[in-house]
Every structure is written in C-alpha cells, then in structure tokens.
Amino acid sequence: MTAIRPFPEAAREGLANPQLRANLARATGTIRGKRRAVVEETPDWEELREAGRAIKARTLAALDEHLVVLERAVESAGGKVWWARDAAEANEAVSQIAREHGATEIVKVKSLTTDELGLNEYLAGHGIEAVETDLAELILQLDGDWSSHILVPALHRNRHEIGELFRRTIDREVGDEPAALAEVARTYLRKKFLAARMGVSGANFLVAETGTAVVVESEGNGRMCTTLPPVLVTVAGIEKVIPRWNDLEVFLQLLPRSSTGERMNPYTSLWSGTRAGEGPREFHLVLVDNGRTRVLADEVGRGALACIRCSACLNVCPVYERTGGHAYGSIYPGPIGAILTPQLVGIENAPTLPYASSLCGACYEACPVKIDIPDILVHLRGRAVEAGVEPASERLAMRGLARTFASRRAYESAQRLGRGALRLVPWARVGPLRAWARARDLPSQQPRTFRGWWRAR
Amino acid sequence: MVAGTVSSAREDILGRIRAAIDGAPSQPEAERPPYRRFGALDPEARVALFCERASEYSATVTRCVPAEVAVRIGEICAERGMTHLLVSALEDWDPHPPGVELLPDADLSVSELDSGAGVMTACAVAIAETGTVVLDGGPGQGRRALTLVPDVHLCVVPAERIVELVPEAVARLAPSAREGRALTFISGPSATADIEFDRVEGVHGPRDLVLLVVDEAQA
Numbered sequence: 142m143t144a145i146r147p148f149p150e151a152a153r154e155g156l157a158n159p160q161l162r163a164n165l166a167r168a169t170g171t172i173r174g175k176r177r178a179v180v181e182e183t184p185d186w187e188e189l190r191e192a193g194r195a196i197k198a199r200t201l202a203a204l205d206e207h208l209v210v211l212e213r214a215v216e217s218a219g220g221k222v223w224w225a226r227d228a229a230e231a232n233e234a235v236s237q238i239a240r241e242h243g244a245t246e247i248v249k250v251k252s253l254t255t256d257e258l259g260l261n262e263y264l265a266g267h268g269i270e271a272v273e274t275d276l277a278e279l280i281l282q283l284d285g286d287w288s289s290h291i292l293v294p295a296l297h298r299n300r301h302e303i304g305e306l307f308r309r310t311i312d313r314e315v316g317d318e319p320a321a322l323a324e325v326a327r328t329y330l331r332k333k334f335l336a337a338r339m340g341v342s343g344a345n346f347l348v349a350e351t352g353t354a355v356v357v358e359s360e361g362n363g364r365m366c367t368t369l370p371p372v373l374v375t376v377a378g379i380e381k382v383i384p385r386w387n388d389l390e391v392f393l394q395l396l397p398r399s400s401t402g403e404r405m406n407p408y409t410s411l412w413s414g415t416r417a418g419e420g421p422r423e424f425h426l427v428l429v430d431n432g433r434t435r436v437l438a439d440e441v442g443r444g445a446l447a448c449i450r451c452s453a454c455l456n457v458c459p460v461y462e463r464t465g466g467h468a469y470g471s472i473y474p475g476p477i478g479a480i481l482t483p484q485l486v487g488i489e490n491a492p493t494l495p496y497a498s499s500l501c502g503a504c505y506e507a508c509p510v511k512i513d514i515p516d517i518l519v520h521l522r523g524r525a526v527e528a529g530v531e532p533a534s535e536r537l538a539m540r541g542l543a544r545t546f547a548s549r550r551a552y553e554s555a556q557r558l559g560r561g562a563l564r565l566v567p568w569a570r571v572g573p574l575r576a577w578a579r580a581r582d583l584p585s586q587q588p589r590t591f592r593g594w595w596r597a598r
Numbered sequence: 599m600v601a602g603t604v605s606s607a608r609e610d611i612l613g614r615i616r617a618a619i620d621g622a623p624s625q626p627e628a629e630r631p632p633y634r635r636f637g638a639l640d641p642e643a644r645v646a647l648f649c650e651r652a653s654e655y656s657a658t659v660t661r662c663v664p665a666e667v668a669v670r671i672g673e674i675c676a677e678r679g680m681t682h683l684l685v686s687a688l689e690d691w692d693p694h695p696p697g698v699e700l701l702p703d704a705d706l707s708v709s710e711l712d713s714g715a716g717v718m719t720a721c722a723v724a725i726a727e728t729g730t731v732v733l734d735g736g737p738g739q740g741r742r743a744l745t746l747v748p749d750v751h752l753c754v755v756p757a758e759r760i761v762e763l764v765p766e767a768v769a770r771l772a773p774s775a776r777e778g779r780a781l782t783f784i785s786g787p788s789a790t791a792d793i794e795f796d797r798v799e800g801v802h803g804p805r806d807l808v809l810l811v812v813d814e815a816q817a
Binding site for chain 2: 164167168171172184185187188189191192195201202203204205208209218224225226230274275276277280293294295296298299300303319320322323324326327330331334335348351352353359360361362364365368369379386387389390391393394401403404405406407408409410411412413414416418419420428430434435437438443
C-alpha cells in the first residue's frame with residue numbers, strides 16, 4: 142500500500158483555490174437545501190434511518206451467509222460469480238472476461254469501487270479502453286482528472302472549464318451551457334453504447350434472496366451499460382449485499398433523498414443474472430474484498446461498511462466544504478472517506494485522515510444509515526496513536542499534556558505559565574505557533590485560577 | 599486466473615469474514631421500526647398525488663377515462679409530430695390509436711430502436727409519493743432496451759396500478775423479482791446535475807416522458 146498524502150498538506154491546495162471554494166460552497170449549499178426539503182416532508186424519516194442501520198448491522202453480522210445465498214441466487218439465474226481478494230484479482234477477472242470476448246472498448250457506468258481498484262488503468266495496460274459514460278466521469282476522464290465528490294465527481298469544475306475541455310476534445314463548436322454540454326455528451330456516447338460488446342457497472346445493492354443487482358442513477362447511462370452490451374460485468378464490494386427483497390423498500394427511500402435530494406432518482410435498474418430476450422446474454426458478478434474484511438474485523442470501525450455512498454456527509458461537513466474532495470487523497474472524500482480510507486489502506490498509510498474533522502457531528506445527523514462517524518474518527522485517532530503514526534504535532538502536544546496532568550505541581554505551574562503566556566498572544570501570530578493561532582481565538586485571561594481562588598477562600 | 603485460485607479466493611474471503619465477525623453478537627431479525635408500509639390516501643387523492651409528483655420531475659402528465667385512451671394517444675403523438683410508435687406487441691394495443699402506426703418490437707436491432715420513433719408501454723406499478731413508474735417486462739412493456747433508446751417514452755398508467763408508497767410497490771413487485779425479471783424504476787425523464795449541480799433534462803434516456811393516467815373516475 143502506498144501512503145496517502147498528509148491531509149493538512151493536501152488541503153492547502155484546495156483552500157488556496159478561490160474558484161474551487163466558490164464551486165464547493167454553491168453546490169453543497171444547493172444539495173443541502175434540496176435534501177432538507179425532501180427529508181422534512183418524510184414523516185417517518187427517523188424510522189427509515191433506524192431500519193437502514195439495523196438491516197446493515199444485521200447483514201454484516203452474518204455477511205458470509207448472505208454472500209453464499211447471493212452467489213447461489215445469481216448462479217441459478219444464469220450469472221457467474223467471481224471472488225476477488227484484492228484489486229489485482231478483481232481487475233484481472235474483468236480483464237480476462239473482456240479478452241475472452243475480444244472486447245477492446247468497454248462502456249462503464251460510474252462505480253466508486255472500480256475507481257478504488259484502479260480498474261481503468263489496469264485495463265488500459267492490457268489494451269482495453271474503458272469509456273466512462275457518466276457525464277461527470279467523462280469530464281474527468283477526458284481531462285485526466287479524478288473525482289472530488291461521490292455524487293458530483295466534477296464538482297470542482299465550473300461550466301466554463303468544462304466547455305473549454307469539450308471544445309478541446311469532442312466538439313469545437315459547443316458553448317458553456319450545461320444543456321448544450323449534456324447534448325454533446327449524449328451524441329458522443331450514444332455511438333459507443335450501441336456498439337459496445339461489454340459493459341461494466343458497480344452496484345448500489347445486491348439482494349441475496351433474489352440475486353438482484355441494483356444500479357441507482359440519473360442520466361440513463363447506467364441503463365445503457367447494463368442493458369445494451371451482450372456481456373455485463375458488475376463489480377461490487379462484499380458489503381453491498383442486503384438479505385431480503387423487501388429491504389429495498391427502506392434503501393430506495395433513504396438513498397435518493399440523501400444523495401441528490403430527490404424523492405426518487407430518475408432511473409433505477411434491477412436485474413438477476415440473465416434472461417432470454419432481455420438485456421445481456423452473459424452476466425458476471427465480481428465480489429471484492431480489497432480490505433473490507435479488515436474493516437469488518439474492527440468492532441467500532443466496521444460501522445463504515447454500512448455506507449450506501451449517498452454523499453450527504455460531504456455536503457454538511459464544514460471541513461469538506463472548504464478543502465474539497467482531493468485533500469482526502471482517495472476516491473472516498475469527506476467524513477466517510479476519513480473513516481473508510483484509513484481502514485481500507487491501513488492506518489499507517491493514512492494517519493492524518495482521522496484528524497480531518499472538527500468532530501462537530503453534522504455527518505452523523507445526515508447519515509441515512511446512522512453511521513456514527515465522529516465515534517469512528519475518535520476510535521481511529523486512538524489506533525493512530527497506538528500505532529505511533531499520529532501527526533507529530535498531536536504527539537508532542539499529547540505527551541506534554543500527559544506529563545503535565547501527571548503531577549499536581551506540574552499542573553499548577555503550567556497554569557501559571559499559561560496565564561503568563563496568554564499575555565504573549567500577539568507574539569503567537571509570528572512565532573512557531575502562527576499556523577495554529579491563525580485559525581483560532583484564545584480564551585480571554587481570567588483574573589485568577591480556580592485553584593488560586595480555592596486556596597485564598 | 600485459473601479456477602483453483604478463484605475458489606480459494608472464495609474460501610479465503612469467507613474465512614476472513616468468519617474470523618472478523620467471530621464473537622460478534624448475533625443480530626436476530628427484529629421487528630422493523632414503524633415506518634409507513636401502507637398509504638392512507640383515498641384513490642382519487644392517490645392518483646392526484648401521482649400526477650402532481652410526476653409533473654414535478656418534468657414528465658408530461660395527462661389523464662383520461664378508459665374509452666378515450668386511443669384518441670388521447672393519437673393526440674399526444676400529433677402534438678409531437680410523431681407518426682410511429684414502437685410497442686412490444688400489437689395485440690396489447692386495441693383499439694389502435696388514430697393517425698399513428700404501431701411498430702411491434704420483433705427483435706429490432708439497437709440501431710432500429712434508434713431510428714427516431716417514440717415508444718409506448720404499459721407499466722407494472724406506479725408510486726404516487728415519488729412520481730415513479732416501474733416496468734417489469736410484463737404485458738405491454740417489452741424488453742428494457744425498448745424504453746431506453748427512443749427519445750420519447752409514452753407510458754400508459756392505469757389508476758389501479760398506482761400505490762401510494764415505495765414499500766407497497768416493492769411488495770407488489772416481489773413476484774417479478776423472484777421470477778428473475780428485470781425491473782426499471784423511472785421517475786421523470788433522464789437528467790443530470792453534473793455541471794455545477796444545475797439540473798439538465800435529458801442525457802441518455804428518453805428526454806420526453808409522457809404519462810397517460812387512465813382512470814374510470816376521471817371525467
């Protein structure tokens with residue numbers, strides 16, 4: 142595993158980019174407003190959240206059994222199930238299926254899991270071009286860029302930047318209007334959809350009982366990729382399984398309202414294996430571990446596996462809104478990324494991410510499956526300390542505090558020193574503490590300490 | 599990758615899972631929290647809610663009584679200058695709408711589906727609260743590609759297929775899912791908000807979704 146760039150360092154770029162901050166503030170503000178409206182009109186929202194949480198918890202507690210049921214259901218519906226321990230095995234499975242069918246160009250519907258695996262790069266290395274068909278993913282692919290938001294991956298780009306990119310790569314004449322840009326994408330991709338021999342998708346849910354894969358989307362590219370090509374490969378993390386068909390009645394309400402702030406997204410496709418005269422002739426399901434069983438082994442951290450990738454936590458996060466998604470160093474940005482990435486890649490490779498939060502708790506309030514993100518953040522900070530990989534400033538400060546709190550005399554003299562130090566506050570703005578002091582107000586100085594008052598009483 | 603490593607990957611992953619959850623408290627299937635399973639609206643209010651919600655997603659919604667269906671379909675086509683409609687099978691559409699030629703889907707290729715004609719289907723279920731229609735490949739609906747490639751989708755929604763809530767629809771669709779049918783939930787025309795979170799109607803799916811709600815009670 143390669144280490145992820147420290148958050149404070151990576152965040153600096155986003156913070157210094159006024160265009161990015163304006164795009165972020167506008168987009169997250171809009172989505173927050175839409176989400177609030179459709180959540181507030183739902184009288185049983187809290188019951189649905191609790192139901193979502195409970196289903197996910199129960200599923201994880203017997204994940205092996207549900208996966209075996211899913212495998213059997215998919216196979217009896219004519220599909221083939223592959224198991225991949227890591228990214229290399231998953232990528233090779235997809236590549237092998239493509240090679241067997243002589244597919245040199247495949248169409249893909251947005252999938253965070255395949256981004257996590259680096260599937261496109263792997264396929265490119267084997268002479269297979271993976272064409273991203275989600276408008277935002279296409280924008281990023283055309284520009285060699287990467288996602289900064291789970292739902293709106295090109296959130297960091299505005300219409301002028303995208304117009305310029307499209308004029309450079311697809312259509313010299315197109316303007317900057319979103320409708321015109323969408324039209325260009327429609328024409329450009331339609332040829333590819335109609336000609337593709339293989340499609341690749343992720344899955345929002347996999348229903349074990351019926352062997353049903355579910356893709357939730359807006360544009361119709363998901364329908365195209367999962368319906369038209371004769372071969373379909375769906376790549377999904379093992380945590381995407383839900384036990385029962387009627388579990389969908391909960392998640393199909395939670396996800397669109399939390400994600401796009403709609404009562405329902407424009408298109409949801411559900412299919413089981415293959416069916417004569419309907420859709421792909423061949424269906425492959427690749428079930429991916431790639432660190433998930435490691436997350437599952439952590440009693441507190443496993444809560445992160447309940448995530449349904451709605452991105453509500455990003456949109457309410459004061460840190461995300463200012464730094465943008467790239468600062469989180471992986472395709473899972475925001476609060477969910479701060480708890481998922483360190484667990485997937487190992488805390489030693491992402492020790493600063495659990496600190497990329499003020500622990501304000503807004504993410505927990507917004508989470509449709511009630512993942513206690515602040516609790517997991519604190520837990521992961523503890524693990525970073527145990528592993529001796531917490532940020533150096535944190536370590537120094539905590540060691541100092543530990544010594545100070547260990548003896549009365551040390552504590553009392555620290556109080557005296559602290560009162561003296563507060564007088565030097567203006568100097569903190571130029572000294573070694575200036576980065577810290579720039580973003581914080583110090584407490585005003587009180588005439589005496591509590592201990593001093595107690596003794597003098 | 600040879601079969602041997604695939605099967606050992608399977609055993610490895612299942613083994614890792616069992617080790618990871620070993621000792622975890624088992625979670626018996628508990629009573630679900632009391633979210634709404636059944637709607638409370640009377641039929642007229644339910645149909646009205648469906649029409650309102652579907653319109654909010656820029657679907658064109660129009661209502662008629664059963665005897666008017668063929669004529670209304672003819673009018674909808676005339677308004678759009680359409681002379682042809684793809685359908686899954688001719689016998690599902692009797693009487694034929696006036697002034698419109700129906701083209702049955704006899705294994706049409708995708709480029710034939712892309713030739714410019716609109717498509718007309720029935721639906722399996724519709725959901726009032728979310729303004730959604732669900733297709734399950736049943737009578738009058740055809741395969742998924744049929745409603746995907748054309749740019750106009752006219753969907754006929756009988757009032758008795760409209761339920762109020764998502765759980766009611768999921769329950770009604772359970773037999774289709776168990777049969778292994780492919781389902782598509784459609785809420786308004788294709789849309790994207792990928793550029794500055796500005797909603798744009800119409801990317802890859804039909805850009806014009808017309809819902810014809812057929813209701814005996816509708817005068």
